[in-house]
Amino acid sequence: MSISLVAGLGNPGREYETTRHNLGWFVLDAFVRQQGLVWKQLAQFEALAARWDRPGLPTCHFLKPLTYVNESGRSVGDLARYYKLAPESVAAVYDDVNIDLGLIKITTTGSAGGHNGVASLLEQLGGGFCRYRLGIGPKQPAQMDLKDFVLGKFSSDQFNLIERTLPHYLNGLDLLLTDGPDRAMNLLNRRDNNEPEQP
Secondary structure, eight states: OOOEEEEEEOOOSSTTBBBGGGGGHHHHHHHOOOOOOOOOOEEGGEEEEOOOOOTTOOOOEEEEEEEOOGGHHHHHHHHHHHOOOGGGGGEEEEEEEEETTTTTESSSSSTTTTTTHHHHHHHHHOSSSEEEEEESSSSTTSSSSSOOOOOOBBBBBHHHHHHHHHHHHHHHHHHHHOOOOOHHHHSSGGGGGOOOOOO
């Protein structure tokens, strides 16, 4: 099944812009910009949305919930129900502390893995949605509280790595939307295709 809705997880507000928890927004913003699309506020869904009409492919909706990460499922679930979209046609783009910084992993099953935004999606959508997981790990120092880590900002070296890796993030997302989750998983989850460029 092709992806018809892509939701980036993040928190609204300038103070959150460069935090680890907003990496999903950062990548989705860049993809929407690359396609020449514009965000529009949809008050009824508590979100910013953009629509991508692709020749020969189904329309794809992009969504940035404005509910804060922990309530993301409310916005995504409402829009999915409005367009009568099955969970399998929804993808979430988000930060994952269990994956090393600069790497991508695509999955379609599993638990929330400690991510409250994903837990909210599972609650509102059920399982089966595609997860486009962007590594922000490992958590350092290890004893740091997870909430403090994900709401912390990237160091300049880390952000430089993200900017160098951005084309890989965008190409992977395009692959997911064009060829579907199975092919994207086969290509992107292989370690040799997923190494961030080194300085």
